[in-house]
Amino acid sequence: MPLPTVEERLRALEDREAIRNLIASYGPLADSGNAEAVAALWVEDGSYAVGGMTEAKGRAAIAALIDGDTHRALMAAGCAHLLGPVAIDLDGDRAVARGHSVVFRKTPSGFEVWRVSANRWELVRTDDGWRVERRVNTPLDGSEVAQALLR
Amino acid sequence: MPLPTVEERLRALEDREAIRNLIASYGPLADSGNAEAVAALWVEDGSYAVGGMTEAKGRAAIAALIDGDTHRALMAAGCAHLLGPVAIDLDGDRAVARGHSVVFRKTPSGFEVWRVSANRWELVRTDDGWRVERRVNTPLDGSEVAQALLR
Protein backbone atom coordinates (compact mmCIF):
# COMPACT_ATOMS: atom_id res chain seq x y z
CA MET A 1 0.00 0.00 0.00
CA PRO A 2 1.49 3.39 -0.96
CA LEU A 3 2.03 5.87 1.85
CA PRO A 4 -0.76 8.44 2.15
CA THR A 5 0.01 11.81 0.60
CA VAL A 6 0.08 15.09 2.50
CA GLU A 7 -3.26 15.91 0.87
CA GLU A 8 -4.78 12.65 2.10
CA ARG A 9 -3.43 13.12 5.59
CA LEU A 10 -4.72 16.69 5.81
CA ARG A 11 -8.09 15.58 4.51
CA ALA A 12 -8.40 12.83 7.14
CA LEU A 13 -7.52 15.26 9.93
CA GLU A 14 -9.98 17.84 8.63
CA ASP A 15 -12.70 15.22 8.33
CA ARG A 16 -12.26 14.04 11.90
CA GLU A 17 -12.13 17.61 13.16
CA ALA A 18 -15.30 18.52 11.26
CA ILE A 19 -17.14 15.47 12.58
CA ARG A 20 -16.07 16.14 16.14
CA ASN A 21 -17.14 19.77 15.90
CA LEU A 22 -20.48 18.87 14.29
CA ILE A 23 -21.33 16.47 17.10
CA ALA A 24 -20.08 18.92 19.76
CA SER A 25 -22.55 21.45 18.36
CA TYR A 26 -25.58 19.32 19.16
CA GLY A 27 -25.80 19.97 22.90
CA PRO A 28 -25.28 23.75 22.82
CA LEU A 29 -27.78 24.15 19.96
CA ALA A 30 -30.37 21.88 21.60
CA ASP A 31 -30.11 23.56 25.01
CA SER A 32 -30.49 27.00 23.47
CA GLY A 33 -33.61 25.87 21.62
CA ASN A 34 -32.16 26.49 18.17
CA ALA A 35 -34.39 23.96 16.38
CA GLU A 36 -33.42 24.82 12.81
CA ALA A 37 -29.71 24.76 13.52
CA VAL A 38 -30.06 21.40 15.28
CA ALA A 39 -31.94 19.99 12.28
CA ALA A 40 -29.29 21.36 9.91
CA LEU A 41 -26.69 19.09 11.55
CA TRP A 42 -28.49 16.27 9.72
CA VAL A 43 -28.86 15.70 5.99
CA GLU A 44 -32.25 16.73 4.62
CA ASP A 45 -33.74 13.24 4.98
CA GLY A 46 -31.70 12.26 8.03
CA SER A 47 -33.17 10.47 11.02
CA TYR A 48 -32.88 10.60 14.80
CA ALA A 49 -34.08 7.63 16.79
CA VAL A 50 -34.30 9.04 20.27
CA GLY A 51 -34.70 7.43 23.65
CA GLY A 52 -35.56 4.03 22.24
CA MET A 53 -39.05 5.41 21.67
CA THR A 54 -39.57 7.47 18.56
CA GLU A 55 -37.69 8.10 15.33
CA ALA A 56 -37.82 11.55 13.79
CA LYS A 57 -37.31 11.39 10.03
CA GLY A 58 -36.28 14.46 8.07
CA ARG A 59 -35.16 17.88 9.24
CA ALA A 60 -38.68 19.13 9.96
CA ALA A 61 -39.36 16.21 12.30
CA ILE A 62 -35.99 16.68 14.03
CA ALA A 63 -36.64 20.39 14.50
CA ALA A 64 -40.04 19.50 15.95
CA LEU A 65 -38.31 17.52 18.73
CA ILE A 66 -36.55 20.70 19.84
CA ASP A 67 -39.64 22.87 19.41
CA GLY A 68 -41.87 20.29 21.08
CA ASP A 69 -43.46 20.46 24.53
CA THR A 70 -41.13 17.95 26.18
CA HIS A 71 -37.95 19.74 25.20
CA ARG A 72 -39.42 23.20 25.87
CA ALA A 73 -40.45 22.11 29.38
CA LEU A 74 -36.96 20.73 30.01
CA MET A 75 -35.42 24.02 28.89
CA ALA A 76 -37.77 26.07 31.05
CA ALA A 77 -36.79 24.04 34.12
CA GLY A 78 -33.09 24.02 33.16
CA CYS A 79 -31.38 21.23 31.26
CA ALA A 80 -28.11 20.20 29.66
CA HIS A 81 -27.56 17.61 26.96
CA LEU A 82 -23.94 16.74 27.69
CA LEU A 83 -22.06 14.47 25.31
CA GLY A 84 -18.97 12.47 26.05
CA PRO A 85 -16.05 12.29 23.63
CA VAL A 86 -16.79 10.26 20.50
CA ALA A 87 -14.72 7.46 19.02
CA ILE A 88 -14.73 8.06 15.26
CA ASP A 89 -14.28 5.45 12.53
CA LEU A 90 -13.65 7.25 9.27
CA ASP A 91 -14.11 5.41 5.97
CA GLY A 92 -13.84 7.68 2.95
CA ASP A 93 -17.05 9.70 2.60
CA ARG A 94 -18.74 8.00 5.52
CA ALA A 95 -18.04 7.74 9.23
CA VAL A 96 -19.45 6.23 12.40
CA ALA A 97 -19.03 7.85 15.80
CA ARG A 98 -19.88 6.27 19.14
CA GLY A 99 -20.28 7.85 22.53
CA HIS A 100 -22.40 8.60 25.58
CA SER A 101 -24.88 11.34 26.24
CA VAL A 102 -26.29 12.50 29.56
CA VAL A 103 -29.28 14.75 30.16
CA PHE A 104 -29.17 16.74 33.39
CA ARG A 105 -32.24 18.63 34.53
CA LYS A 106 -32.96 21.06 37.28
CA THR A 107 -35.53 20.17 39.89
CA PRO A 108 -36.65 22.15 42.94
CA SER A 109 -34.05 20.29 45.00
CA GLY A 110 -31.15 20.71 42.55
CA PHE A 111 -29.77 19.19 39.38
CA GLU A 112 -30.36 15.52 38.70
CA VAL A 113 -29.21 12.99 36.13
CA TRP A 114 -32.30 12.35 34.06
CA ARG A 115 -31.10 10.11 31.27
CA VAL A 116 -27.86 8.37 30.32
CA SER A 117 -27.71 6.95 26.82
CA ALA A 118 -25.60 5.22 24.21
CA ASN A 119 -25.29 6.92 20.84
CA ARG A 120 -24.34 5.77 17.39
CA TRP A 121 -23.89 8.52 14.81
CA GLU A 122 -23.74 7.64 11.11
CA LEU A 123 -22.27 10.52 9.12
CA VAL A 124 -21.77 11.34 5.49
CA ARG A 125 -19.73 13.88 3.55
CA THR A 126 -21.93 16.29 1.59
CA ASP A 127 -21.21 19.31 -0.61
CA ASP A 128 -21.83 21.42 2.50
CA GLY A 129 -19.50 19.39 4.71
CA TRP A 130 -20.14 16.49 7.06
CA ARG A 131 -23.71 15.87 8.18
CA VAL A 132 -25.51 13.29 10.32
CA GLU A 133 -27.41 10.71 8.33
CA ARG A 134 -28.72 8.83 11.34
CA ARG A 135 -28.34 9.10 15.08
CA VAL A 136 -29.60 6.35 17.34
CA ASN A 137 -29.85 7.15 21.04
CA THR A 138 -30.96 4.52 23.56
CA PRO A 139 -30.94 4.64 27.38
CA LEU A 140 -28.22 2.56 29.04
CA ASP A 141 -30.67 0.73 31.28
CA GLY A 142 -29.06 -2.68 30.97
CA SER A 143 -30.62 -3.48 27.60
CA GLU A 144 -28.54 -5.27 25.00
CA VAL A 145 -29.87 -2.90 22.33
CA ALA A 146 -28.23 0.11 23.95
CA GLN A 147 -24.96 -1.70 24.57
CA ALA A 148 -24.81 -2.84 20.95
CA LEU A 149 -24.82 0.80 19.79
CA LEU A 150 -21.44 1.28 21.43
CA ARG A 151 -19.77 -1.62 19.64
CA MET B 1 -12.09 32.40 -3.43
CA PRO B 2 -8.72 30.67 -3.83
CA LEU B 3 -8.34 27.24 -2.26
CA PRO B 4 -6.59 27.33 1.12
CA THR B 5 -2.91 26.41 1.03
CA VAL B 6 -1.36 23.51 2.92
CA GLU B 7 0.05 26.08 5.34
CA GLU B 8 -3.39 27.58 5.96
CA ARG B 9 -4.97 24.19 6.44
CA LEU B 10 -2.29 23.06 8.88
CA ARG B 11 -2.61 26.32 10.76
CA ALA B 12 -6.40 25.94 11.12
CA LEU B 13 -6.03 22.39 12.41
CA GLU B 14 -3.29 23.42 14.86
CA ASP B 15 -5.40 26.34 16.07
CA ARG B 16 -8.42 24.16 16.77
CA GLU B 17 -6.27 21.53 18.46
CA ALA B 18 -4.58 24.16 20.65
CA ILE B 19 -7.93 25.67 21.65
CA ARG B 20 -9.42 22.29 22.46
CA ASN B 21 -6.40 21.34 24.56
CA LEU B 22 -6.36 24.70 26.36
CA ILE B 23 -10.01 24.32 27.38
CA ALA B 24 -9.51 20.66 28.31
CA SER B 25 -6.79 21.78 30.70
CA TYR B 26 -9.14 23.88 32.80
CA GLY B 27 -10.82 21.08 34.77
CA PRO B 28 -7.70 19.09 35.67
CA LEU B 29 -5.83 22.26 36.71
CA ALA B 30 -8.77 23.58 38.74
CA ASP B 31 -9.39 20.28 40.54
CA SER B 32 -5.74 19.93 41.45
CA GLY B 33 -5.73 23.45 42.88
CA ASN B 34 -3.12 24.79 40.48
CA ALA B 35 -4.24 28.41 40.70
CA GLU B 36 -1.40 29.98 38.72
CA ALA B 37 -1.66 27.49 35.87
CA VAL B 38 -5.43 28.04 35.70
CA ALA B 39 -4.91 31.80 35.54
CA ALA B 40 -2.26 31.37 32.82
CA LEU B 41 -4.91 29.89 30.51
CA TRP B 42 -6.22 33.46 30.26
CA VAL B 43 -4.52 36.53 28.81
CA GLU B 44 -3.08 38.84 31.44
CA ASP B 45 -6.19 41.04 31.59
CA GLY B 46 -8.66 38.26 30.80
CA SER B 47 -11.93 37.82 32.64
CA TYR B 48 -14.00 34.98 34.01
CA ALA B 49 -17.66 35.63 34.79
CA VAL B 50 -18.57 32.67 36.91
CA GLY B 51 -21.87 31.29 38.06
CA GLY B 52 -23.83 34.33 36.97
CA MET B 53 -22.59 35.99 40.14
CA THR B 54 -19.13 37.45 40.05
CA GLU B 55 -16.61 38.41 37.38
CA ALA B 56 -12.93 37.91 38.07
CA LYS B 57 -10.84 40.33 36.03
CA GLY B 58 -7.16 39.70 35.43
CA ARG B 59 -5.00 36.68 36.22
CA ALA B 60 -4.60 37.48 39.90
CA ALA B 61 -8.37 37.60 40.39
CA ILE B 62 -8.82 34.35 38.46
CA ALA B 63 -6.14 32.62 40.53
CA ALA B 64 -7.90 33.88 43.66
CA LEU B 65 -11.03 31.95 42.66
CA ILE B 66 -9.02 28.71 42.76
CA ASP B 67 -7.19 29.67 45.95
CA GLY B 68 -10.38 30.93 47.60
CA ASP B 69 -12.34 29.32 50.41
CA THR B 70 -15.22 28.10 48.25
CA HIS B 71 -13.03 26.21 45.81
CA ARG B 72 -10.71 24.91 48.56
CA ALA B 73 -13.70 23.54 50.49
CA LEU B 74 -15.00 21.84 47.34
CA MET B 75 -11.60 20.25 46.75
CA ALA B 76 -11.33 19.04 50.34
CA ALA B 77 -14.71 17.34 50.07
CA GLY B 78 -13.99 16.01 46.58
CA CYS B 79 -15.02 17.71 43.36
CA ALA B 80 -14.73 17.53 39.59
CA HIS B 81 -15.20 20.31 37.08
CA LEU B 82 -16.14 18.26 34.06
CA LEU B 83 -16.47 19.96 30.69
CA GLY B 84 -18.36 18.72 27.69
CA PRO B 85 -16.92 18.89 24.18
CA VAL B 86 -16.77 22.43 22.77
CA ALA B 87 -18.04 23.62 19.42
CA ILE B 88 -15.36 25.97 18.10
CA ASP B 89 -15.84 28.85 15.67
CA LEU B 90 -12.44 29.93 14.43
CA ASP B 91 -12.02 33.34 12.79
CA GLY B 92 -8.39 34.23 12.12
CA ASP B 93 -6.73 35.27 15.38
CA ARG B 94 -9.92 34.96 17.40
CA ALA B 95 -12.26 32.12 18.26
CA VAL B 96 -15.42 31.39 20.21
CA ALA B 97 -16.08 28.03 21.85
CA ARG B 98 -19.36 26.92 23.38
CA GLY B 99 -20.11 24.02 25.67
CA HIS B 100 -21.40 22.70 28.97
CA SER B 101 -19.71 22.31 32.31
CA VAL B 102 -20.79 20.22 35.27
CA VAL B 103 -19.49 20.37 38.83
CA PHE B 104 -19.77 17.13 40.79
CA ARG B 105 -19.08 17.12 44.51
CA LYS B 106 -18.78 14.47 47.11
CA THR B 107 -21.18 14.47 50.03
CA PRO B 108 -21.43 12.04 52.94
CA SER B 109 -23.99 10.05 50.94
CA GLY B 110 -22.04 9.98 47.66
CA PHE B 111 -21.34 12.13 44.64
CA GLU B 112 -23.95 14.66 43.55
CA VAL B 113 -24.42 17.01 40.62
CA TRP B 114 -23.88 20.42 42.11
CA ARG B 115 -23.99 22.77 39.17
CA VAL B 116 -24.66 22.48 35.44
CA SER B 117 -23.74 25.50 33.35
CA ALA B 118 -23.50 26.98 29.89
CA ASN B 119 -20.13 28.36 28.85
CA ARG B 120 -18.99 30.79 26.21
CA TRP B 121 -15.22 31.05 25.76
CA GLU B 122 -13.75 33.95 23.79
CA LEU B 123 -10.18 33.19 22.75
CA VAL B 124 -7.36 35.06 21.12
CA ARG B 125 -4.06 34.12 19.53
CA THR B 126 -1.07 35.56 21.40
CA ASP B 127 2.69 35.28 20.97
CA ASP B 128 2.53 32.45 23.52
CA GLY B 129 -0.28 30.60 21.77
CA TRP B 130 -4.04 30.68 22.24
CA ARG B 131 -5.39 32.12 25.47
CA VAL B 132 -8.82 32.82 26.94
CA GLU B 133 -9.85 36.44 26.79
CA ARG B 134 -13.21 35.95 28.47
CA ARG B 135 -15.17 33.01 29.80
CA VAL B 136 -18.77 33.41 30.81
CA ASN B 137 -20.32 30.60 32.83
CA THR B 138 -23.98 30.68 33.86
CA PRO B 139 -26.12 27.96 35.46
CA LEU B 140 -28.63 26.30 33.12
CA ASP B 141 -31.55 26.91 35.45
CA GLY B 142 -34.04 27.86 32.75
CA SER B 143 -32.79 31.42 32.39
CA GLU B 144 -32.60 32.93 28.94
CA VAL B 145 -29.19 34.40 29.79
CA ALA B 146 -27.62 30.97 30.16
CA GLN B 147 -29.27 29.61 27.04
CA ALA B 148 -28.06 32.59 25.00
CA LEU B 149 -24.43 31.71 25.82
CA LEU B 150 -24.82 28.49 23.84
CA ARG B 151 -26.05 30.17 20.67
Added chain:
Amino acid sequence: MPLPTVEERLRALEDREAIRNLIASYGPLADSGNAEAVAALWVEDGSYAVGGMTEAKGRAAIAALIDGDTHRALMAAGCAHLLGPVAIDLDGDRAVARGHSVVFRKTPSGFEVWRVSANRWELVRTDDGWRVERRVNTPLDGSEVAQALLR
Protein backbone atom coordinates in the same frame (compact mmCIF):
# COMPACT_ATOMS: atom_id res chain seq x y z
CA MET C 1 15.37 26.21 16.88
CA PRO C 2 14.41 25.45 13.26
CA LEU C 3 10.75 25.73 12.35
CA PRO C 4 8.96 22.38 12.31
CA THR C 5 8.46 20.87 8.86
CA VAL C 6 5.10 20.06 7.31
CA GLU C 7 5.83 16.41 8.04
CA GLU C 8 6.50 17.13 11.71
CA ARG C 9 3.39 19.26 12.03
CA LEU C 10 1.19 16.62 10.41
CA ARG C 11 2.69 13.96 12.60
CA ALA C 12 1.98 15.92 15.78
CA LEU C 13 -1.63 16.49 14.75
CA GLU C 14 -2.09 12.83 13.85
CA ASP C 15 -0.55 11.76 17.14
CA ARG C 16 -2.89 13.94 19.18
CA GLU C 17 -5.88 12.81 17.14
CA ALA C 18 -4.95 9.15 17.57
CA ILE C 19 -4.50 9.56 21.33
CA ARG C 20 -7.79 11.39 21.71
CA ASN C 21 -9.62 8.74 19.71
CA LEU C 22 -7.97 5.89 21.63
CA ILE C 23 -9.06 7.33 24.96
CA ALA C 24 -12.55 8.14 23.62
CA SER C 25 -12.89 4.45 22.73
CA TYR C 26 -12.57 3.29 26.32
CA GLY C 27 -16.07 4.14 27.54
CA PRO C 28 -18.03 2.76 24.58
CA LEU C 29 -15.97 -0.46 24.58
CA ALA C 30 -16.26 -0.90 28.36
CA ASP C 31 -20.02 -0.27 28.45
CA SER C 32 -20.63 -2.73 25.63
CA GLY C 33 -18.62 -5.38 27.48
CA ASN C 34 -16.00 -5.74 24.78
CA ALA C 35 -13.25 -6.99 27.11
CA GLU C 36 -10.68 -7.89 24.47
CA ALA C 37 -11.03 -4.60 22.62
CA VAL C 38 -10.69 -2.69 25.90
CA ALA C 39 -7.52 -4.62 26.74
CA ALA C 40 -6.13 -3.97 23.24
CA LEU C 41 -6.13 -0.22 23.98
CA TRP C 42 -3.16 -1.01 26.25
CA VAL C 43 0.25 -2.37 25.32
CA GLU C 44 0.66 -6.08 26.02
CA ASP C 45 2.16 -5.51 29.47
CA GLY C 46 0.26 -2.30 30.22
CA SER C 47 -1.35 -1.60 33.56
CA TYR C 48 -4.57 -0.09 34.85
CA ALA C 49 -4.68 1.05 38.48
CA VAL C 50 -8.38 1.46 39.05
CA GLY C 51 -10.38 3.09 41.79
CA GLY C 52 -7.40 3.50 44.08
CA MET C 53 -7.83 -0.16 44.96
CA THR C 54 -6.41 -2.67 42.54
CA GLU C 55 -3.93 -2.62 39.67
CA ALA C 56 -4.51 -4.88 36.69
CA LYS C 57 -1.25 -5.74 34.95
CA GLY C 58 -1.21 -7.03 31.40
CA ARG C 59 -4.00 -7.33 28.84
CA ALA C 60 -5.48 -10.49 30.33
CA ALA C 61 -5.89 -8.82 33.73
CA ILE C 62 -7.40 -5.72 32.14
CA ALA C 63 -9.87 -7.81 30.13
CA ALA C 64 -10.78 -9.62 33.34
CA LEU C 65 -11.91 -6.31 34.86
CA ILE C 66 -14.49 -5.96 32.07
CA ASP C 67 -15.49 -9.62 32.19
CA GLY C 68 -15.59 -9.65 35.99
CA ASP C 69 -18.66 -9.77 38.23
CA THR C 70 -18.54 -6.12 39.31
CA HIS C 71 -18.52 -4.74 35.79
CA ARG C 72 -21.04 -7.30 34.53
CA ALA C 73 -23.45 -6.39 37.34
CA LEU C 74 -23.04 -2.69 36.52
CA MET C 75 -23.81 -3.37 32.85
CA ALA C 76 -26.86 -5.46 33.69
CA ALA C 77 -28.27 -2.63 35.80
CA GLY C 78 -27.27 0.02 33.27
CA CYS C 79 -24.06 2.04 33.40
CA ALA C 80 -21.98 4.58 31.54
CA HIS C 81 -18.28 5.29 31.89
CA LEU C 82 -18.22 8.88 30.69
CA LEU C 83 -14.89 10.60 30.18
CA GLY C 84 -14.25 14.29 30.06
CA PRO C 85 -11.96 15.88 27.48
CA VAL C 86 -8.27 15.11 28.03
CA ALA C 87 -5.41 17.58 28.14
CA ILE C 88 -2.59 15.94 26.19
CA ASP C 89 1.14 16.54 26.61
CA LEU C 90 2.94 15.05 23.64
CA ASP C 91 6.66 14.36 23.83
CA GLY C 92 7.98 12.42 20.84
CA ASP C 93 6.99 8.77 21.16
CA ARG C 94 5.39 9.24 24.56
CA ALA C 95 2.47 11.24 25.85
CA VAL C 96 0.55 11.95 29.05
CA ALA C 97 -3.16 12.76 29.08
CA ARG C 98 -5.15 14.00 32.05
CA GLY C 99 -8.87 14.16 32.60
CA HIS C 100 -11.95 13.18 34.57
CA SER C 101 -14.13 10.12 34.40
CA VAL C 102 -17.61 9.63 35.78
CA VAL C 103 -19.50 6.38 36.23
CA PHE C 104 -23.28 6.68 36.12
CA ARG C 105 -25.43 3.73 37.08
CA LYS C 106 -29.09 3.00 36.95
CA THR C 107 -30.93 2.26 40.15
CA PRO C 108 -34.62 1.51 40.69
CA SER C 109 -35.19 5.23 41.30
CA GLY C 110 -33.22 6.49 38.29
CA PHE C 111 -29.66 7.19 37.23
CA GLU C 112 -27.12 8.20 39.86
CA VAL C 113 -23.53 9.39 39.90
CA TRP C 114 -21.63 6.45 41.28
CA ARG C 115 -17.99 7.47 40.99
CA VAL C 116 -16.08 10.56 39.90
CA SER C 117 -12.37 10.10 39.35
CA ALA C 118 -9.14 11.69 38.24
CA ASN C 119 -7.22 9.93 35.48
CA ARG C 120 -3.65 10.01 34.30
CA TRP C 121 -2.95 8.15 31.06
CA GLU C 122 0.62 7.37 30.05
CA LEU C 123 0.80 6.51 26.37
CA VAL C 124 3.43 5.22 23.99
CA ARG C 125 3.77 4.98 20.23
CA THR C 126 4.01 1.37 19.02
CA ASP C 127 4.24 -0.25 15.58
CA ASP C 128 0.44 -0.63 15.77
CA GLY C 129 -0.18 3.00 16.73
CA TRP C 130 -0.59 4.68 20.10
CA ARG C 131 -1.40 2.50 23.09
CA VAL C 132 -1.88 3.02 26.82
CA GLU C 133 1.09 1.98 28.92
CA ARG C 134 -0.49 2.87 32.25
CA ARG C 135 -3.75 4.39 33.38
CA VAL C 136 -4.22 5.46 36.96
CA ASN C 137 -7.77 6.21 38.09
CA THR C 138 -8.50 7.45 41.61
CA PRO C 139 -11.77 8.78 43.09
CA LEU C 140 -11.87 12.54 43.62
CA ASP C 141 -12.90 12.22 47.26
CA GLY C 142 -10.69 14.99 48.57
CA SER C 143 -7.53 12.92 48.65
CA GLU C 144 -4.27 14.51 47.60
CA VAL C 145 -3.39 11.37 45.63
CA ALA C 146 -6.30 11.86 43.23
CA GLN C 147 -5.64 15.57 42.84
CA ALA C 148 -1.99 14.93 42.04
CA LEU C 149 -2.98 12.81 39.03
CA LEU C 150 -4.44 15.90 37.39
CA ARG C 151 -1.30 17.98 37.69
